[in-house]
Amino acid sequence: MDKRIDKNSVKGFWIWLFWLLITLLIFLGFIVNFWQLSVADNTKVTLVILCLFLISIGINTWNTIVIYLQFKYLNNSNTNTTNSLFSQHINNLKQNIDNKISVNQDVSLNLIENRLLRQEGWVQLFANLMITLGMIGTILGLTSSMNGLSRAMDSLNEDVGAIGNSNSSISGLSDALSGMSSAFITTLAGAVFGGVLLKLLSHSTTNLIEDFIDNIKHKTEIEVLPELQKKIWEREIKNLSEAQESLLSFICSAEEIEKTLQHYTISMYEAAEQMNSVVVTILENKESALKNTRNLEKIVKNLNQTIKELLNKTFIPLISLLGLVVIGLLYLFTKN
Numbered sequence: 578m579d580k581r582i583d584k585n586s587v588k589g590f591w592i593w594l595f596w597l598l599i600t601l602l603i604f605l606g607f608i609v610n611f612w613q614l615s616v617a618d619n620t621k622v623t624l625v626i627l628c629l630f631l632i633s634i635g636i637n638t639w640n641t642i643v644i645y646l647q648f649k650y651l652n653n654s655n656t657n658t659t660n661s662l663f664s665q666h667i668n669n670l671k672q673n674i675d676n677k678i679s680v681n682q683d684v685s686l687n688l689i690e691n692r693l694l695r696q697e698g699w700v701q702l703f704a705n706l707m708i709t710l711g712m713i714g715t716i717l718g719l720t721s722s723m724n725g726l727s728r729a730m731d732s733l734n735e736d737v738g739a740i741g742n743s744n745s746s747i748s749g750l751s752d753a754l755s756g757m758s759s760a761f762i763t764t765l766a767g768a769v770f771g772g773v774l775l776k777l778l779s780h781s782t783t784n785l786i787e788d789f790i791d792n793i794k795h796k797t798e799i800e801v802l803p804e805l806q807k808k809i810w811e812r813e814i815k816n817l818s819e820a821q822e823s824l825l826s827f828i829c830s831a832e833e834i835e836k837t838l839q840h841y842t843i844s845m846y847e848a849a850e851q852m853n854s855v856v857v858t859i860l861e862n863k864e865s866a867l868k869n870t871r872n873l874e875k876i877v878k879n880l881n882q883t884i885k886e887l888l889n890k891t892f893i894p895l896i897s898l899l900g901l902v903v904i905g906l907l908y909l910f911t912k913n
Contacts, residue, residue: 589788590648593641593781600634600774607766622714622763626707630770633703637778640697644785651792662689663793667801680805682797686790693786697779704775711767718763 607627650661669685 589781589785590641590645593778593785596774596777596781597634597638600778603769603774604630604634620714620717620763622710622717623766626710626714626763626766626770629703629707629710630775633700633707633775634778636703637697637700637775637782640693640700641782641785644693644782644789647789648792651789651796662789663796665689666793666797670797670801670805674805674809680802680809682794682802686794689793690786690790693789694783697782697786700775700779700782704771704779707767707771707775709767711764711771714763714767715761718761 646660647662651663653661666682666685666689669688670680670682673685674680
């Protein structure tokens with residue numbers, strides 16, 4: 578860690594401690610005269626302001642001590658402390674680097690800063706409430722003062738010599754002075770404790786928080802991000818190597834498929850040539866068969882012609898001869 582940053586952080590803590598001591602001295606001086614002030618403040622708003630101030634001082638002191646301890650954890654070489662916000666920040670970064678090419682710590686830092694500022698926001702809220710209560714006490718005191726003056730004026734308008742009216746006038750003036758005192762005291766308490774002291778303390782604590790966030794960012798940039806970025810690049814290189822191996826295996830498979838397709842194409846081409854030769858043979862055989870059929874038809878035609886000629890030459894004489902034989906036989910039978 579840069580020594581200059583450490584000195585600035587310690588300087589911010591001493592500034593807060595300085596304002597805290599001044600605040601406590603002013604508060605103690607106010608407490609010394611508390612009974613007189615509480616008697617003068619008949620609205621009791623000052624008591625409420627003091628209670629809120631004590632609560633705010635407690636919250637602010639707790640927050641500042643927590644930040645101071647976080648600086649101690651941050652300067653420690655061991656970053657695995659359970660309560661260390663820096664350790665939590667590193668764990669968040671390690672969890673968020675999955676499926677990412679670069680590391681961005683802004684989101685984690687914003688979460689830590691918002692958590693710390695949210696706790697300190699109660700102090701600022703109470704400071705504003707104290708200022709508001711001072712204004713409310715002022716209005717209540719002025720109202721009481723106006724009522725006292727009104728009673729005093731009413732009594733003065735009556736018989737001045739009457740004892741009761743004199744007592745009423747004195748009581749009204751006393752209430753008016755008491756109301757004015759309440760208005761001034763509540764305004765003073767709200768403005769000093771809420772508007773000045775708490776604002777200074779809260780601002781000092783807020784500066785410590787911002788300085789702490791800057792130190793986390795600085796230390797992370799120097800010591801942590803290079804290692805995380807290295808892991809990311811190693812993971813990406815490993816993924817690229819696996820992707821390259823997968824691509825090479827796919828290319829090998831594609832080459833084997835291509836060879837198979839080429840072999841299948843050659844086989845189909847050879848089969849097609851064989852089919853062509855078979856078709857040519859079939860066509861040639863068809864032509865020879867047609868020639869044989871034509872010759873056979875000629876032979877059959879000649880045979881039919883020969884049979885017709887033979888029948889014409891032999892069949893009629895044969896029938897005539899048979900007729901003569903039949904007639905001779907009939908004659909012989911009839912003669913006997």
